[in-house]
Amino acid sequence: MIAEFGQFALTLALVVSLVQAVVPMIGAYRNDGPLMATGYPAALSQLLLTGLAFGALTYGFIASDFSVATVAANSHSLKPMLYKVSGVWGNHEGSMLMWVVILALFGWAVAQFGTNLPPTLRARVISVQGMIGVAFLAFIVFTSNPFMRLDPAPFDGNGLNPLLQDPGLAFHPPLLYVGYVGFSMAFSFAVAALLEGRVDAAWGRWVRPWTLAAWTFLTGGIALGSWWAYYELGWGGWWFWDPVENASFMPWLAGTALLHSAIVVEKRDTLKAWTILLAILTFSLSLLGTFIVRSGVLTSVHAFATDPTRGVFILAILAVAVGGSLALFALRAPALQSGGLFRLISREGGLVFNNILLALACGTVFLGTLYPLFLEALSDGRDKVSVGPPYFNATFVPIMIPLVIVMAAGPLMAWKRGNLPNVMRRLVWAGLAAVAVMVWAFLLHPDGPWLAPVAMGIAAWLAVGTLTEWADRIKLFRAPLSDSWRRLKGLPRAASGMTLAHLGVAVAIAGMTGASAWQVERIQVARPGDVVPVGSYQFAFDEVTEGAGPNYNYRRAHVTLLRGDRVITELYPETRFFPVAGQSTTEAAIHTTGVADLYAVVGEADGNGGWTVRFYENPMVPWIWYGALIMSAGGFLSLSDRRHRVGAPQRAARKPVATSAEIVPAE
Amino acid sequence: MRRLAVLLLLLWLPAWPAGAVEPDEVLADPALEDRAREISKELRCVVCQNQSIDDSNAEIARDMRLLVRERLVEGDTDDQVVDFMVARYGEYVRFSPTIRFETLPLWFGPPALVLVVVLAIVMVYRAQQNRSAHEGVRPLSAAERARLDALVEKLGGGEKPRSQGDPP
Numbered sequence A: 001m002i003a004e005f006g007q008f009a010l011t012l013a014l015v016v017s018l019v020q021a022v023v024p025m026i027g028a029y030r031n032d033g034p035l036m037a038t039g040y041p042a043a044l045s046q047l048l049l050t051g052l053a054f055g056a057l058t059y060g061f062i063a064s065d066f067s068v069a070t071v072a073a074n075s076h077s078l079k080p081m082l083y084k085v086s087g088v089w090g091n092h093e094g095s096m097l098m099w100v101v102i103l104a105l106f107g108w109a110v111a112q113f114g115t116n117l118p119p120t121l122r123a124r125v126i127s128v129q130g131m132i133g134v135a136f137l138a139f140i141v142f143t144s145n146p147f148m149r150l151d152p153a154p155f156d157g158n159g160l161n162p163l164l165q166d167p168g169l170a171f172h173p174p175l176l177y178v179g180y181v182g183f184s185m186a187f188s189f190a191v192a193a194l195l196e197g198r199v200d201a202a203w204g205r206w207v208r209p210w211t212l213a214a215w216t217f218l219t220g221g222i223a224l225g226s227w228w229a230y231y232e233l234g235w236g237g238w239w240f241w242d243p244v245e246n247a248s249f250m251p252w253l254a255g256t257a258l259l260h261s262a263i264v265v266e267k268r269d270t271l272k273a274w275t276i277l278l279a280i281l282t283f284s285l286s287l288l289g290t291f292i293v294r295s296g297v298l299t300s301v302h303a304f305a306t307d308p309t310r311g312v313f314i315l316a317i318l319a320v321a322v323g324g325s326l327a328l329f330a331l332r333a334p335a336l337q338s339g340g341l342f343r344l345i346s347r348e349g350g351l352v353f354n355n356i357l358l359a360l361a362c363g364t365v366f367l368g369t370l371y372p373l374f375l376e377a378l379s380d381g382r383d384k385v386s387v388g389p390p391y392f393n394a395t396f397v398p399i400m401i402p403l404v405i406v407m408a409a410g411p412l413m414a415w416k417r418g419n420l421p422n423v424m425r426r427l428v429w430a431g432l433a434a435v436a437v438m439v440w441a442f443l444l445h446p447d448g449p450w451l452a453p454v455a456m457g458i459a460a461w462l463a464v465g466t467l468t469e470w471a472d473r474i475k476l477f478r479a480p481l482s483d484s485w486r487r488l489k490g491l492p493r494a495a496s497g498m499t500l501a502h503l504g505v506a507v508a509i510a511g512m513t514g515a516s517a518w519q520v521e522r523i524q525v526a527r528p529g530d531v532v533p534v535g536s537y538q539f540a541f542d543e544v545t546e547g548a549g550p551n552y553n554y555r556r557a558h559v560t561l562l563r564g565d566r567v568i569t570e571l572y573p574e575t576r577f578f579p580v581a582g583q584s585t586t587e588a589a590i591h592t593t594g595v596a597d598l599y600a601v602v603g604e605a606d607g608n609g610g611w612t613v614r615f616y617e618n619p620m621v622p623w624i625w626y627g628a629l630i631m632s633a634g635g636f637l638s639l640s641d642r643r644h645r646v647g648a649p650q651r652a653a654r655k656p657v658a659t660s661a662e663i664v665p666a667e
Numbered sequence B: 001m002r003r004l005a006v007l008l009l010l011l012w013l014p015a016w017p018a019g020a021v022e023p024d025e026v027l028a029d030p031a032l033e034d035r036a037r038e039i040s041k042e043l044r045c046v047v048c049q050n051q052s053i054d055d056s057n058a059e060i061a062r063d064m065r066l067l068v069r070e071r072l073v074e075g076d077t078d079d080q081v082v083d084f085m086v087a088r089y090g091e092y093v094r095f096s097p098t099i100r101f102e103t104l105p106l107w108f109g110p111p112a113l114v115l116v117v118v119l120a121i122v123m124v125y126r127a128q129q130n131r132s133a134h135e136g137v138r139p140l141s142a143a144e145r146a147r148l149d150a151l152v153e154k155l156g157g158g159e160k161p162r163s164q165g166d167p168p
Helices: A002-030 A033-037 A039-062 A069-074 A081-089 A092-116 A119-143 A167-196 A201-232 A243-268 A272-294 A301-306 A309-335 A347-378 A389-412 A420-426 A428-444 A451-473 A481-490 A493-517 A621-639 A650-659 B002-010 B030-042 B059-074 B078-089 B101-136 B142-155
Strands: A520-526 A531-534 A537-548 A553-563 A566-571 A574-578 A583-587 A589-592 A596-605 A611-619
Touching (some): A002 A092, A002 A119, A033 A039, A081 A167, A167 A243, A167 A309, A201 A272, A201 A621, A243 A272, A272 A309, A272 A347, A347 B101, A389 A451, A389 A493, A389 B101, A420 A428, A428 A451, A451 A493, A493 A621, A531 A611, A566 A589, A566 A596, A574 A596, B030 B078
Antiparallel strands (some): A537 A553, A553 A566, A553 A574, A574 A583, A589 A596, A596 A611
16 A cells, blocks of 8 residues: 555656646746746655655565565565665665655755745756656656566565675665766756856856755765775775766766866856856766666666667657757857956966866766777677776876866966966975875885876875965964964855865875775685784784674684784674575675775685685775765865855845846747 | 676676685786786676676686686786787777777777867867957947046046956
């Protein structure tokens, strides 16, 4: 009964989203207040209805109602409660349902809090959100119904893939989805502004907080996924350039570019057409990611061709959304006048440089991810090429290096016309730090790859350069401390947020470099009593015990981590066997010192009383997650700035409209 | 197996728990072993979802690793080993495709993209400068000139205000 209730709510949501897509848009064209006002109740009811459907499915999972096909295929009565709940979005149908719930949440948020927007713009944004809702609700209702019943109902469910039964992974998809779907706001604002025929500084101001929120969550989501891979897959890898990862990384790169170009629109009223295009592209890449992952095109082009219902549906959504919005862009963008002029050496120039390189990086990932599929389809399956880490390392890293070098200088530049010699003078400390770190890293690891000390130096350059800008703003060490404190308190949170986010990038780069270049690995057969030296540490292999967890059996090694004579800690790596799925997982034991991880994995027995063990010293790895955390913290800090707050007072939004570019709608 | 692959794909994440290289595969000579590891990272496990033979614990990946080591012990250079593997398993095992006509976009796409973007920027920049040169400093009409002179007169001289090129 509850499932049918969910089904009904879902179908009703589809109908409501149709209303939301059509009526406010007509209202906006006729400038009809009551028609536009339907946007709010429509958005609110869409949120409630999709929320109800999601609740109904969640109930099915919690109550282990195996007459619901989705539950039977993905849950099991013995599963711990956390994974029963996370199982709701751990499958195709449920995750699409979560997608539309988040979409409805954003649609409602703009209806609820966007009271400072011009009514027609707000109505159009809500309407475009509604159109996206129509597409995805139709996709769910017609091709991926989560409430399909089974008769007879099976006695128990199939269970969730053991790899996915992990707290990190329970929260990874929701974060990622808030990021993905959050970019729909940038898209809706872009399309609404094109329809409206008006993009001005105020538009930049409105679109920024949404983009920033989406970016912040996406950053967290990607980092969480990477962290999961690191501790769960069992050999300390944290990024694989897998198409599925790239699918989430492309919107991140484009979204990062958008975040920066929207600043130029807001502050300088220029780069408008480009920013609109970026907003469209960013969400298109989110849709593309959905397509890549949902259509099965990755497993093989052939599998996609034999059962293409879902894939073709998403492809159609993609074609209409991307094609339609780009056509609209081509029609309207030429009339967008850019405002402020600027020299190449200026804050704007730096941000343009940032945008070029990020777009390029995104293009590279795009090619590397999709070209093999394209080639395979084109040659009818005869020409299969693989594009993997060697390709991405060779193409992506050279793009990132200049980006990060300029990243330190950009915020120090003045708007319109920068003073390069002056900026260089202020970066002296950053330069010294870079050289010092480079030399130090080289002396520590003279045998490692030469690029590693260079990358560490660049990270130091960015960190010190970023801190220099922050210190200059509050006149640290140049004015009395009390004065600096006063300035710090007066510093806009958005500025501190930028400092934090850039620092986070520096920290993450240091982490990625150390992790890729300086890992120490020992793979061998160990017997109880053996001591395995790894770097400056020793792993003493004590014993192996067996036991049972809630829905698995485990084999647990007891390893003592030593440094010289000093016992650092005890480690308990496990392998777990899940009888329901007939699968094993490795649970690495990790001790972190803050600048390195000591990582232990136990494998199979060799039959002679020995066990395969893998011990690693992973230098700098924790900094990857610290960096991502700092970046997200910067995003949140910036979001808390009153100027970004969604319901910010009118006063803030009024000023820049004077130089708006207006075009006459072609009717 | 296909079910597992699909499940994982649904979750935006790569597949398989691993810890691939087994102790009995490791070569005695550490320099040779290091080379084997580097080569293994460049070769794809042909039955896996985007995994190198160094990462995969599939049976065939193990065979391929052993083959790589065998060739190295025989005295092959790195390139010879890779060529051997490509001859045996096809171009598909190479994680970094060779440059040939069909893969040109892959390797030259990004630089071409840079070129296009830089050209576009230069053009936009030129247009901007032209606009500021032509429209921006549109000369004042006679009536405006007279009004301006009168204002300057009234304020008691000083510098002439600069035209900012605001749209009328």
